Amino acid sequence: MESTELKEGSHPGINTRVIHHGESFAKTTGTVMPPIFQSSTFRQGNEEGFDYTRSGNPNFRILESVLASLEDCKYSTVFGSGVSAITAIASSLKSGDLVLCEENLYGCTVRLFEKVFSKFGLRTKWLDFSNPSCFDEIKKLSPAMIWLESPTNPLLKVLDLKTICTKAKENQIPVVVDNTFSTAILQKPLDLGASLSLTSTTKYINGHSDALGGAVCTQDSYWHEQMRFAQKALGLQASPFDCWLITRGVKTLPLRLQRQVSNATSLANQLAKNEYVQWISYPFRSDHPQYEIAKKQMAAGGAIITIRLKANLDQTYAFCERLKYFTMAESLGGVESLVCHPATMTHASVSSQTKEKLGISESLVRFSIGCEDVLDLDQDLKQSLEKLK
Ligand SMILES: Cc1ncc(COP(=O)(O)O)c(C=O)c1O
Structure with missing residues (x-):
């Protein structure tokens, strides 16, 4: 920033x-x-x-x-x-x-x-x-x-x-x-x-x-x-x-982004610790494969988080639909948090072969983190993850 x-x-x-x-x-x-x-x-x-x-x-x-x-x-x-x-x-x-x-x-x-x-x-x-x-x-x-x-x-x-x-x-x-x-x-x-x-x-x-x-x-x-x-x-x-x-x-882009990045940083750290999360991608986490490059060319890690769940397609869909503050919808970057299932939404038109090669699997979930109170977002994610049991 x-x-x-x-x-x-x-x-x-x-x-x-x-x-x-x-x-x-x-x-x-x-x-x-x-x-x-x-x-x-x-x-x-x-x-x-x-x-x-x-x-x-x-x-x-x-x-x-x-x-x-x-x-x-x-x-x-x-x-x-x-x-x-x-x-x-x-x-x-x-x-x-x-x-x-x-x-x-x-x-x-x-x-x-x-x-x-x-x-x-x-x-x-x-x-x-x-x-x-x-x-x-x-x-x-x-x-x-x-x-x-x-x-x-x-x-x-x-x-x-x-x-x-x-x-x-x-x-x-x-x-x-x-x-x-x-x-x-x-x-x-x-x-x-x-x-x-x-x-x-x-x-x-x-x-x-x-x-x-x-x-x-x-x-x-x-x-x-x-x-x-x-x-x-x-x-x-x-x-x-x-x-x-x-x-x-x-006019409010810098303000919104500051809040969204801050929310995303703490949520990425919480998600990474969760037992139902198999893999997480967030550019400013040290476990990101290009963390050093991200630190060099970006001022912050952004407000998108992508995870892979320990779940099948139905369970992954149910996880997304259970969320209260994350609307399951295409798009990203708004003040409201959204959740997306890339394999069937944003990348539905990509061939299954390419999706498989890239790792856009059935259990992949992308979050666009909004400006809500981070505690509410955190609790919402936790309640839905918990039900994967
Ligand atoms: C990285 C990226 N580029 C371009 C677009 C296309 O933008 P629009 O939906 O405004 O046509 C999107 C939409 O999600 C996107 O995620």
Whole structure:
């Protein structure tokens, strides 16, 4: 987490930047909150250069300025969802291009590559990027792009982003990092050498499970132009209302995350001691296989915990359904805690063979830890674990 120490004249801190965005549009009214520009089109020749909402809207611009500030980068482009942001990046590639992907990505990213983009001739190769021996493949295969997620969904593998990006840069290969689980508060992929940092703003950035959005941040004007083009040409744009909600939500991101990380840290330690938990993954626990890398590249371990229970499918499902404060639902990153059964929910579209190879088993459970009182969450987990007896 960013230091709260007062330094006179320094760049405003992260808490200030998420609250005071760079755009106003309200000079004459003095409104504190930006209005919603619920207009599909704009009079030609207006001062701000707006044209048609598919290619830009004041609410997009406000959110983009906050997100660029959060990532400490020059450019940000917002989209209608995280999946739209993924589509926007993939649309910059051409038939025959090879994408080297981390083998454990969000299920719908896998589905997009395997069931949609493959029809347009995009090729993929899936590697375990947590194993440095695969780094040689970067030079050998010379892909058009490398696609990473760290921590990964749902296993929370941590990838050495700096080393991978350095190897990619030596071979002029752009690296995309899906930073949804960390947000720029905990990890800055662009500083570690990535060309593009992608986020589903549906999750932590908004934080209230009431809007969908995605964003791509970059320092590179070439990529910025590609993203702007995809936003309007592919119809991947966000809605002004959702951008307005996300702009409101992001104001409390540092506060929410602080609480969520603190809750997750203590719950991970409690779960690790429980007799019904066979395996636990939390990046800032010393038993995590990439603990040292996590400590180097992340400011904190995040608020997702993944465990494997000593249970079969029915027992695992019953465990999830018994929880009182963890709603069994897709998604993550909101103020409310959620529980997910990846094998049948977020990764249902991934082949059983791949799930088995990766370890997305029937007894795997992913928690998104919210802002509730940690004691209530702890007791809730314990009561449901106890019934596995
Ligand atoms: C890591 C990751 N990336 C991208 C997405 C897609 O985001 P959205 O649901 O906003 O399309 C998700 C959704 O869960 C995700 O977990």
